[in-house]
Amino acid sequence: MRCIITLDFDTSLVLPLNYNKILQGFIYRNIADRDLAEFVHDRGFSYGKRNFKMFTYSRLLGQYTIDKRSKKIIYKPPVQLVVSSCYEDFFIDLSVTLLKKKVEIAGTECCVSKMNILVEEPKGIQKIKMLSPVTAYSTLNNGKTVYYSPDDYNFKRIIKENIIKKYIAFFKEEPPGMDFEIECSNNKFKKVVTNYDGFIIEGWMGSFFLKGNTNMIKLAYDTGIGGKNSQGFGCFELI
Template structure:
């Protein structure tokens, strides 16, 4: 798709469009960064009997699961462990946090839309910005914009 955008005419889902202008915005997140979810953030755990339990941002396990997921992404991407100074935290920034239930390929996925604040190591926050925050990023979950 990215090469398609270099052409003047593009087709997305059988709809033709004309690209008149394209801008690339390079934003760098801060160590304390307010974000707005563009797709739901999801935090979950799979139990021994293969059931999936989803956690809301109001549950104390939500922060731990989001952080642990980001640490795994860091290890996979950089091929090294995080240092002791790699702190990270996520919290709700407003009371407008909304639960979203999605059906992805026959599986029910619970996620949350709204504004959050990320705090911690800037490198981890940048990785969350680039790769997505929370789980199911390859299915489109966890995308956000800086606000």
């Protein structure tokens, strides 16, 4: 399930360059059912020691300028935000709540001028374009985090393992086939370094091919690929 939220506001929306957490907070604040919000925020769906929130979102889409001196990004109205989830209760609550009231992002009052619900079914071989960076990483025994680039085998391995774990966590059963691959569509990737709440996260923008089980590709479409989806990573569109 996916919605494209169009947000309108007066003059401009000024945000820090690293605004992922602001958008995450915006989403959580607009879940009306507080028990549901607490479940998604604090627990989610478990696989071993991992907890998956089962949603992802894009960067803000629209016209902007960057003020390098103040390290701010300045958006002109309107902007769009893509929010995607396989968790129906979360998706419906958020969608209905946003249509009922004015909202606020970083102190700027906004109104939801339009909301488009997308119903798309990915194919078994599907080209995708990232709407927020995809990140794949390992945490070593010493606590150090190692990030992998798209041309590294571990990048592909970790993304496949991640979607299998998410499938089991949400559906409580193994997927009907483990066939899932991510492949580079070209070598034109842009590395994006994000400071999220004091932690440095490395991700990549660009285009890929997803191949394999359509159920897992659909779950990836709904919840994102790679890690840290609920922090604004791994959202993509079908192309």
